Amino acid sequence: xxxxxxxxxxxxxxxxxxxxxxxxxxxxxxxxxxxxxxxxxxxxxxxxxxxxxxxxxxxxxxxxxxxxxxxxxxxxxxxxxxxxxxxxxxxxxxxxxxxxxxxxxxxxxxxxxxxxxxxxxxxxxxxxxxxxxxxxxxxxxxxxxxxxxxxxxxxxxxxxxxxxxxxxxxxxxxxxxxxxxxxxxxxxxxxxxxxxxxxxxxxxxxxxxxxxxxxxxxxxxxxxxxxxxxxxxxxxxxxxxxxxxxxxxxxxxxxxxxxxxxxxxxxxxxxxxxxxxxxxxxxxxxxxxxxxxxxxxxxxxxxxxxxxxxxxxxxxxxxxxxxxxxxxxxxxxxxxxxxxxxxxxxxxxxxxxxxxxxxxxxxxxxxxxxxxxxxxxxxxxxxxxxxxxxxxxxxxxxxxxxxxxxxxxxxx
Amino acid sequence: xxxxxxxxxxxxxxxxxxxxxxxxxxxxxxxxxxxxxxxxxxxxxxxxxxxxxxxxxxxxxxxxxxxxxxxxxxxxxxxxxxxxxxxxxxxxxxxxxxxxxxxxxxxxxxxxxxxxxxxxxxxxxxxxxxxxxxxxxxxxxxxxxxxxxxxxxxxxxxxxxxxxxxxxxxxxxxxxxxxxxxxxxxxxxxxxxxxxxxxxxxxxxxxxxxxxxxxxxxxxxxxxxxxxxxxxxxxxxxxxxxxxxxxxxxxxxxxxxxxxxxxxxxxxxxxxxxxxxxxxxxxxxxxxxxxxxxxxxxxxxxxxxxxxxxxxxxxxxxxxxxxxxxxxxxxxxxxxxxxxxxxxxxxxxxxxxxxxxxxxxxxxxxxxxxxxxxxxxxxxxxxxxxxxxxxxxxxxxxxxxxxxxxxxxxxxxxxxxxxxxxxxxxxxxxxxxxxxxxxxxxxxxxxxxxxxxxxxxxxxxxxxxxxxxxxxxxxxxxxxxxxxxxxxxxx
Numbered sequence: 001x002x003x004x005x006x007x008x009x010x011x012x013x014x015x016x017x018x019x020x021x022x023x024x025x026x027x028x029x030x031x032x033x034x035x036x037x038x039x040x041x042x043x044x045x046x047x048x049x050x051x052x053x054x055x056x057x058x059x060x061x062x063x064x065x066x067x068x069x070x071x072x073x074x075x076x077x078x079x080x081x082x083x084x085x086x087x088x089x090x091x092x093x094x095x096x097x098x099x100x101x102x103x104x105x106x107x108x109x110x111x112x113x114x115x116x117x118x119x120x121x122x123x124x125x126x127x128x129x130x131x132x133x134x135x136x137x138x139x140x141x142x143x144x145x146x147x148x149x150x151x152x153x154x155x156x157x158x159x160x161x162x163x164x165x166x167x168x169x170x171x172x173x174x175x176x177x178x179x180x181x182x183x184x185x186x187x188x189x190x191x192x193x194x195x196x197x198x199x200x201x202x203x204x205x206x207x208x209x210x211x212x213x214x215x216x217x218x219x220x221x222x223x224x225x226x227x228x229x230x231x232x233x234x235x236x237x238x239x240x241x242x243x244x245x246x247x248x249x250x251x252x253x254x255x256x257x258x259x260x261x262x263x264x265x266x267x268x269x270x271x272x273x274x275x276x277x278x279x280x281x282x283x284x285x286x287x288x289x290x291x292x293x294x295x296x297x298x299x300x301x302x303x304x305x306x307x308x309x310x311x312x313x314x315x316x317x318x319x320x321x322x323x324x325x326x327x328x329x330x331x332x333x334x335x336x337x338x339x340x341x342x343x344x345x346x347x348x349x350x351x352x353x354x355x356x357x358x359x360x361x362x363x364x365x366x367x368x369x370x371x372x373x374x375x376x377x378x379x380x381x382x383x384x385x386x387x388x389x390x391x392x393x394x395x396x397x398x399x400x401x402x403x404x405x406x407x408x409x410x411x412x
Numbered sequence: 413x414x415x416x417x418x419x420x421x422x423x424x425x426x427x428x429x430x431x432x433x434x435x436x437x438x439x440x441x442x443x444x445x446x447x448x449x450x451x452x453x454x455x456x457x458x459x460x461x462x463x464x465x466x467x468x469x470x471x472x473x474x475x476x477x478x479x480x481x482x483x484x485x486x487x488x489x490x491x492x493x494x495x496x497x498x499x500x501x502x503x504x505x506x507x508x509x510x511x512x513x514x515x516x517x518x519x520x521x522x523x524x525x526x527x528x529x530x531x532x533x534x535x536x537x538x539x540x541x542x543x544x545x546x547x548x549x550x551x552x553x554x555x556x557x558x559x560x561x562x563x564x565x566x567x568x569x570x571x572x573x574x575x576x577x578x579x580x581x582x583x584x585x586x587x588x589x590x591x592x593x594x595x596x597x598x599x600x601x602x603x604x605x606x607x608x609x610x611x612x613x614x615x616x617x618x619x620x621x622x623x624x625x626x627x628x629x630x631x632x633x634x635x636x637x638x639x640x641x642x643x644x645x646x647x648x649x650x651x652x653x654x655x656x657x658x659x660x661x662x663x664x665x666x667x668x669x670x671x672x673x674x675x676x677x678x679x680x681x682x683x684x685x686x687x688x689x690x691x692x693x694x695x696x697x698x699x700x701x702x703x704x705x706x707x708x709x710x711x712x713x714x715x716x717x718x719x720x721x722x723x724x725x726x727x728x729x730x731x732x733x734x735x736x737x738x739x740x741x742x743x744x745x746x747x748x749x750x751x752x753x754x755x756x757x758x759x760x761x762x763x764x765x766x767x768x769x770x771x772x773x774x775x776x777x778x779x780x781x782x783x784x785x786x787x788x789x790x791x792x793x794x795x796x797x798x799x800x801x802x803x804x805x806x807x808x809x810x811x812x813x814x815x816x817x818x819x820x821x822x823x824x825x826x827x828x829x830x831x832x833x834x835x836x837x838x839x840x841x842x843x844x845x846x847x848x849x850x851x852x853x854x855x856x857x858x859x860x861x862x863x864x865x866x867x868x869x870x871x872x873x874x875x876x877x878x879x880x881x882x883x884x885x886x887x888x889x890x891x892x893x894x895x896x897x898x899x900x901x902x903x
Contacts, residue, residue: 069631082550153624204630211627212611215618219553224611224628227604227635240744241648247742248652254741255659258708258734304662306711332658337651 016120049103072206081217294345301329322350420582438492483609498523530567564606675699677783698748705735751776
């Protein structure tokens with residue numbers, strides 16, 4: 001499907017690629033203005049990129065915050081120790097691309113380099129900021145409009161806010177990629193929400209660096225970036241914490257399989273299907289993560305059973321027993337340190353859907369589907385869906401069952 | 413204030429008077445009041461804003477996320493005024509632990525004095541002229557870094573000295589440890605805050621004014637949040653262990669107390685062997701989780717009283733492999749994973765699952781084997797009553813070299829000489845939500861001396877020479893003929 005019509009992602013990459021080629025060619029032809037400044041900023045971006053923590057895929061928002069901040073600062077640099085700068089938009093893009101690639105070489109050598117879309121996003125974002133700032137500044141309009149006092153700082157912040165919005169739109173387009181099934185709205189909402197976190201700090205850092213270099217000169221770079229570089233290493237710990245949570249959850253999800261309470265792969269299937277249904281219903285990324293964790297661990301409580309239920313089909317047990325299992329499972333989940341919502345979903349597994357949060361409804365319906373579909377052989381999936389539909393009065397929410405049916409109807 | 417010890421109370425009052433003494437001259441001298449009010453409001457606002465959350469967790473207060481504001485004040489203002497900006501923020505800040513009043517007072521006095529000291533040093537080194545006093549403000553770098561660094565260091569030392577003092581008086585921590593801990597913990601963050609504060613001060617003086625200075629706070633807040641991750645990583649590890657222990661616990665309630673005690677015994681042995689702290693921690697995890705594979709054994713079999721058939725015994729002997737299968741994906745467990753797989757190996761090669769011999773058995777597994785057997789003998793189980801510690805030690809010594817590594821046995825004996833051993837060690841988690849503590853099963857040995865009649869099931873069904881050695885679960889016989897294949901294939 002994505003082979004015929006160009007998707008948003010390929011358009012973004014193509015635009016970034018042609019812009020880069022033009023900028024590099026122009027810069028090579030005309031030479032570099034103010035080489036010292038360009039070199040210092042290039043070095044900063046490269047170091048920030050070297051200290052990156054991850055590939056930029058998955059849940060990580062900004063793997064190289066210092067590199068991104070340095071690039072934005074160079075795009076918004078108007079003065080250097082009181083003297084005006086002269087570099088233009090194309091030089092900004094050329095320096096940023098060259099430095100990013102130089103800093104990525106060791107990562108690429110180890111096969112963990114930044115993705116193409118990550119670089120494309122940075123090129124377009126930095127280009128946007130530079131286009132908003134440099135032509136106006138170099139033409140002297142900024143001085144006339146806002147002067148070089150506090151309003152200048154505010155103006156830089158304004159440009160950065162616009163840039164951040166532009167970045168969020170790009171990121172949502174790239175996240176959607178070739179998958180037509182994803183809705184653009186929730187993705188954009190996720191990206192906009194993420195702006196409040198690391199992205200706002202990256203923008204503020206870019207503004208501070210640009211203003212500080214304007215006052216102090218290049219000494220501002222080491223003075224201000226040293227503490228931030230330390231932070232970037234601390235971010236690796238954050239990544240390690242996330243990894244530990246993930247590994248614990250995977251291991252607990254495996255526990256019921258090892259113990260023979262659930263058929264192999266059940267937890268993973270329920271998690272993948274729940275995620276798909278959640279996305280179909282327009283849940284945000286953070287909700288989807290909670291949903292996935294809960295789906296992986298939803299059967300833990302079964303460990304308390306003296307004898308495994310045949311094929312792990314808890315949907316056939318009496319309600320009181322199902323509740324007891326759900327509560328015990330929730331108690332284990334509470335120990336793992338994942339958000340409390342996950343435990344709530346697991347605890348409320350056996351409740352009628354009207355008393356459940358939406359995420360718990362999804363896990364309950366998908367779990368029942370997976371159990372029934374396996375139990376009934378070749379015609380299982382259809383029969384299971386039929387049985388779910390019949391139980392929508394009390395146990396399963398009709399909307400959830402319908403979107404499950406839509407997800408299943410899609411070609412794999 | 414009643415719960416505060418008298419000496420700590422005295423210290424707080426002295427510090428409060430000291431702070432007032434530092435601040436008072438401000439009112440009789442020319443002071444840039446606009447800057448003072450702005451910075452004080454900013455600091456107070458930041459302290460309140462700590463309550464809002466970033467990425468799901470609130471920033472840690474103890475790391476002083478907003479020290480850059482105070483340090484900017486130190487670089488910008490005369491000493492007395494610098495002491496003043498900390499007061500409103502610290503007096504109004506939310507306090508996590510009671511008693512709130514004395515804590516607030518102490519915090520305010522302490523920060524105020526630290527700011528005053530920092531600003532005094534900064535002035536004495538002539539820092540004020542370096543930030544750019546002329547009309548086109550042009551700061552002098554890198555010369556400005558020296559007085560700024562000295563001031564930040566003074567700030568840090570004052571805070572650490574006062575903190576150490578209050579810890580020593582109020583919580584009876586030894587003075588030297590308190591000082592060392594405080595200083596080591598705060599040195600790196602305060603160096604970072606010092607640079608950020610300097611940048612704030614520079615921007616504050618620049619034509620762009622306080623607006624630009626405000627922007628510094630956002631990255632610094634994230635930076636503090638980053639530093640806090642060091643503490644959270646450890647918490648995440650503990651959470652993993654607790655979750656796994658609880659998962660085993662809802663299946664078989666006996667295992668919990670046993671796991672905790674084996675973890676403790678393994679830790680004692682590790683310390684005795686002089687292992688570094690990180691390895692001790694991992695070994696403790698190995699001890700706690702060594703029986704996590706019991707999750708894979710049918711509950712009926714775990715709870716069965718009386719003799720096991722060879723068939724049932726073979727199923728139970730799969731538990732190290734089940735355990736390894738479960739935890740092999742958890743990275744931070746490191747060597748503990750092989751300890752879980754091999755903790756039933758014996759030095760002479762008659763153990764399971766692989767029948768490894770001597771040094772082939774991983775070091776951690778040898779430690780856990782001794783700790784496991786020791787606790788199995790000294791605690792009461794459904795099929796045996798507890799034996800006294802001396803008996804257990806004698807038994808371990810007897811089997812050293814044959815079943816156990818003599819080095820580990822000697823280490824345990826030495827550790828037991830030095831530390832007391834309570835067979836019913838409490839769990840990490842003080843309360844358990846759904847079941848009462850099964851303390852009735854673990855009776856201290858002094859109350860119930862029960863010599864040879866407490867033979868294990870295995871000695872009763874002995875069929876080989878080695879089986880008289882103590883074993884840690886009710887099916888640890890030496891059926892070396894039957895080696896299970898892969899754990900996943902069994903079911």
